[in-house]
Amino acid sequence: MKHVIIIGGGIAGMQCACTLADRGIAATIIEKEADLGGKIRSWHVLFPTFTSADEVLSAARRRLAQAENVTIRTGCEATKLTPKRVTLSTGEELECDAVVIATGFTLFDARLKEEYGYGIYDNVVTSADLEHMFNKGEVRLSSGQAPRRIALLHCVGSRDEKVCQRHCSKVCCVTGVKQAIELKKMFPTADVFNFYMDIRMFGPGYEEMYREAQLAHNVHFVRGRISEVSPTIDNRLQIKAEDTLTGRPLKMGIDMLVLLVGMRSNDWNTSLEAECGLKCQPSGFMQPKDSFLGNVESNVEGIFYAGTVTAPKNIGESINEGTAAALAAAEWISK
């Protein structure tokens, strides 16, 4: 039986394994965490439908459990690979007929944008932290009180030369609008402000969700990037921005600041380039063979990509690439 190794058991890797199984090809998923699912494990509800992330993940898990000839190796990391062999952190070497890299992305470390005070001031949180709070069912200030005024800042760690991340992370605008709505549902009397430079609502239903945030939830949108955050004497936060649509500086006291952190490339990508002959893009994400006709293929025959390892993507796109990579690998093997 032919055998494909999938590195990374996020949603893209899981989908890839199911598709391979359907085609009668054995698949092994190598996942460094203790559990499959990737980043989605930490999310609460998903844009644009507010479907629970758990629901999507459970469905993917059920399908995977029913698939035949899928081996799951959690808690071990892939360190090196060729199209025929994958080396694990345990020193073990696994043979195969093709490899799919579905190692996803890394969340931007908000501490690098020191001017926003993450890790310095209380009540400055990231979008990922906020998802954890939603999952716990409680969003509170460090004082235990409910926030009355919340600001969400777009493009933290994306589109920013100062932290060497030029690319747009694509999903954070949508996440920011989704989180603003969730916050308004939780605290109907609170004021919620999104500070943005461009609002990128690229998918079906996303622009409609943005309109809904404005119309039904009275979320305020200010076009300007926050320049700095400082603590106030009454333990709140003061933010400064330019309200670029009126051309005047703006300042405001808030209780909580949510930094919409971007998706950056994994550090491992550089060693894939240095040691495995694969190519990275200037953004650090892996370079597919062709942007139109070879999105899930790499420049090395027998090595394929699926999901956010090549660029920021939403869940639907990542799942589709899981399928596409499986089919491309199956075709290559049969040659």
Added chain:
Amino acid sequence: MINFGFSINKPRTIDIDRNNLRKSNEIMHEMPELQTCIGCGTCTATCTAGNLTEFNFRKVHTLVRRGEYQGAYVEMNKCMLCGKCRLLCPRGINTRGVVMLIKRKLGDF
């Protein structure tokens, strides 16, 4: 002539057809990075001069890029060249360099 008490306002429109873009093109040629500005306003937000006076760095250089040079030199003179904006600009634009360049090019406007 009889004075009817009316006057005609100067149009507020930025008339790209009438504006002479030569200086603007020269400026952009010397500092192409200025063209990468995404108008986020971080520079203006942090600018001490901009918080105390009408000075708006983003607006002035954007107007200059559209060929609206009137008053640009005087405005840019309000900049103290402190460089705070340069620390924050997400496009990494040498903002103080922009101030100096506009002043050099548009001293007669």
